[in-house]
Amino acid sequence: MPVEQLSENNLWRRAAIIQAIRLFFVEREFLEVETPVRLPCLAPETHIEPIRSVDWFLQTSPELCMKRLLAAGHPKVFQICKCFRAQERGKHHLPEFTMLEWYHVGSNYLQLMDDCEQLFRFLMKRLALQFTSGGLFAVDTPWERVTVADAFSQYAPIASDAALAENVFDEILVEDVEPHLGINVPTFLYDYPADLGSLARLKKDDNSIAERFELYVDGIELANGFSELTDSTEQRLRFEKEQKSCREHGEIPGPMPERFLKELDFLSSAAGIALGIDRLVMLLCGAEKIDDVVSFTPEDL
């Protein structure tokens, strides 16, 4: 790729980053897959509104199909695809965006954090790109890992479980906690309250905590990963809870993903993660907003 284009043009950088991501996973013997974008049912999630496509839905994430592929005997899979979420538009949000997801049988959320560090170091080295925040991704500095409970006690006016009980967890996370995350080095915020990890496995020694994490860089949330819940009975109960919560918010939940639940029992242990490509490109380009790293925004069409 022409060097001068890489240093100046966000679309060239975007292409180079995506090609390097592919190379990273291919070298590690992950299978690149494509799963259908239009689906008859999605994982019910209270705060994610799908976009309808005739009588089906556009995917909000390829998660369920990816896990079905694991269950079908593919131990390492990755995908770069478009996801769609209604009503999400802002400096860091597009209703149609590009997601990277990877899943690994036998892995867990702590290993996924290591994967993230390796992926980023690979990208930095391969592309010889510099983060604008300066030294943010210095290859030898270990990244910060902080639990949700610790981050709240450090930055927030109330504890995380109190925030959850008073229904102000999201506000406090956004206003008081997130601005401090990933400032000098990237931060993994991990060990979420069990209620905030509908598809995540609970910790063996503490069932009030889900083995889930989010990766933050420069206060921006970049990725969400977890140890997968593989107990279909428990998963069904969690989905029913989400469906109930959808109804309480005045929305009609879609049908239960029966095939996924049936095949989940064939999966022993696994971990998977979703990473927003547009935001990653933003950070690597030093762009202020997501609009600056896509070919067209909805408003441009």
Next chain:
Amino acid sequence: MYTASDLRKNLKIEIDGEPYVITDFEFSKPGKGQSLYRCRLKNMVTGNAFDKTYRSNDKFKKAPLEERTMQYLYSQGDEYHFMDNKSYEQIAIMADQLGDDTKFMVDNMDVEVLMFNERPIGVTLPNFVNLEVTRADPWAKGDTSGTDTKPVTVETGLQLQVPPFVEEGDKIQIDTRTGSYITRVKE
């Protein structure tokens, strides 16, 4: 009614019977969490501002605002009198509500008056106005102060910097948004 997804910069909504304009807006959504609409709101009457975060199920009343073209007639003490160009109805707006706008207003000028529930709360001036220079010191040739502008006063009492060739009695065009000199006009 507006819903939270309608919120954006410059949207005008009514809260507790008062008109507010959104001066800053950001959409946030943590992880699997709910959508948050973070706003900075300014009261359009008092100018007081505050921050507030709304959620997707919040609803908002549209501020009943209407702009009417009116002619500025005259001022009497602190009262500025205007006449609606269509209905010929006359209204008065207090000086403190007009703020610096009074420095650009001359008799018979057309302005847009912003009405909230039939109550005038402000005016929008034309972007450019022509005002007469009522006081200008003659340009001292050989002035070595190094500046290439001089201060003048116009008919409304506004003081501004202009090029040295502008003289008393000249009409000059002024940008009402910045208060700065644009050009000398011949009439």
